[in-house]
Amino acid sequence: xxxxxxxxxxxxxxxxxxxxxxxxxxxxxxxxxxxxxxxxxxxxxxxxxxxxxxxxxxxxxxxxxxxxxxxxxxxxxxxxxxxxxxxxxxxxxxxxxxxxxxxxxxxxxxxxxxxxxxxxxxxxxxxxxxxxxxxxxxxxxx
Amino acid sequence: xxxxxxxxxxxxxxxxxxxxxxxxxxxxxxxxxxxxxxxxxxxxxxxxxxxxxxxxxxxxxxxxxxxxxxxxxxxxxxxxxxxxxxxxxxxxxxxxxxxxxxxxxxxxxxxxxxxxxxxxxxxxxxxxxxx
Numbered sequence: 125x126x127x128x129x130x131x132x133x134x135x136x137x138x139x140x141x142x143x144x145x146x147x148x149x150x151x152x153x154x155x156x157x158x159x160x161x162x163x164x165x166x167x168x169x170x171x172x173x174x175x176x177x178x179x180x181x182x183x184x185x186x187x188x189x190x191x192x193x194x195x196x197x198x199x200x201x202x203x204x205x206x207x208x209x210x211x212x213x214x215x216x217x218x219x220x221x222x223x224x225x226x227x228x229x230x231x232x233x234x235x236x237x238x239x240x241x242x243x244x245x246x247x248x249x250x251x252x253x254x255x256x257x258x259x260x261x262x263x264x265x266x
Numbered sequence: 267x268x269x270x271x272x273x274x275x276x277x278x279x280x281x282x283x284x285x286x287x288x289x290x291x292x293x294x295x296x297x298x299x300x301x302x303x304x305x306x307x308x309x310x311x312x313x314x315x316x317x318x319x320x321x322x323x324x325x326x327x328x329x330x331x332x333x334x335x336x337x338x339x340x341x342x343x344x345x346x347x348x349x350x351x352x353x354x355x356x357x358x359x360x361x362x363x364x365x366x367x368x369x370x371x372x373x374x375x376x377x378x379x380x381x382x383x384x385x386x387x388x389x390x391x392x393x394x395x396x397x
Contacts, residue, residue: 127287131294138298145301174302190344192295194302243300246361250297253372257290260379261283264386 128261130179130191132254137177137193138247144196145172145240149233156228159216166216167226169202202227272385279382285310286375292344293368296359303355307347307364 148170155167177195204227212221288310299305350358 127291131287131291134291134295134298138300141298142301174299176299176302176305190295191291192299192308194298239301242361246297246300246365249365250294250368253368254290254294257287257372257375260376264379264383 127190128254128258132251132258133179134191134193135247135251135254137195139244139251141172141174141194141196142240142244142247144199145174146237146244148172148199149237149240152226152228152233153230153237155226156230156233158226159214159223166206166224167228169204169226169228171200171202173197173200272389276382276385279378279385282378283375283382286371286378289371290368290375293364293371296364297361297368299357300359300361300364301357303357305357305359307350307359308344309347309367311343311345 152169155161158167161167173196175195175197177193179191179193206224206227208222209225210221211217211223214223217223292308292310296307347358350360350363352358
């Protein structure tokens with residue numbers, strides 16, 4: 125049973141991580157044309173770094189099958205150069221009339237978001253199956 | 267050798283349930299790490315589990331120093347799944363494969379649970395003198 129709850133927690137951690145990926149992709153798309161942020165620079169594309177997170181349980185200490193969750197380790201800024209567009213009338217244009225635009229590629233963000241949404245669904249399905257197993261086990265006590 | 271007793275059947279069903287839970291746990295972990303760079307899909311080491319179960323006739327069999335002496339503790343370790351194509355980020359988890367493994371483990375658990383419940387029902391029937 126403890127193992128099942130561990131599996132449940134692992135799936136829950138994945139929901140958390142995938143939701144963060146969706147949030148980050150959404151803010152990237154929302155700011156695809158933001159030429160000036162709080163620091164005066166155009167918005168930089170953000171990316172989520174995921175890492176496996178083994179759970180520190182009794183089962184793990186015995187070397188038995190145990191759940192491995194996932195964790196958002198950090199959110200990094202993409203250091204690719206900004207896009208540039210010629211628009212001399214823009215208030216953020218430089219001396220040559222070019223405006224620096226965020227290094228966000230909208231189609232790429234959409235693809236990433238779809239992947240995260242599918243992974244989210246898969247983990248919801250997994251949680252449903254684990255929940256079924258737990259309630260099935262509890263039926264033995266009836 | 268092994269006589270078919272209620273105790274033996276109940277213990278065997280319990281082991282099947284433990285094994286199903288271990289498989290379910292590993293599949294859920296693989297699914298959780300679907301997008302973790304460098305993560306390798308794992309699976310329950312079936313042969314070790316089988317060895318352990320074959321040794322059940324000899325009491326208190328231990329295959330590793332960390333195991334408790336109880337023969338009913340199913341010791342299912344895990345190993346990296348081999349033969350899966352690795353993606354560019356070093357991850358080789360396949361969504362459909364893990365979902366199938368998860369449903370299969372869940373069904374196996376249900377099957378064992380149903381049989382165990384029937385077994386318990388018979389015991390209760392005997393306790394109640396057939397009422």
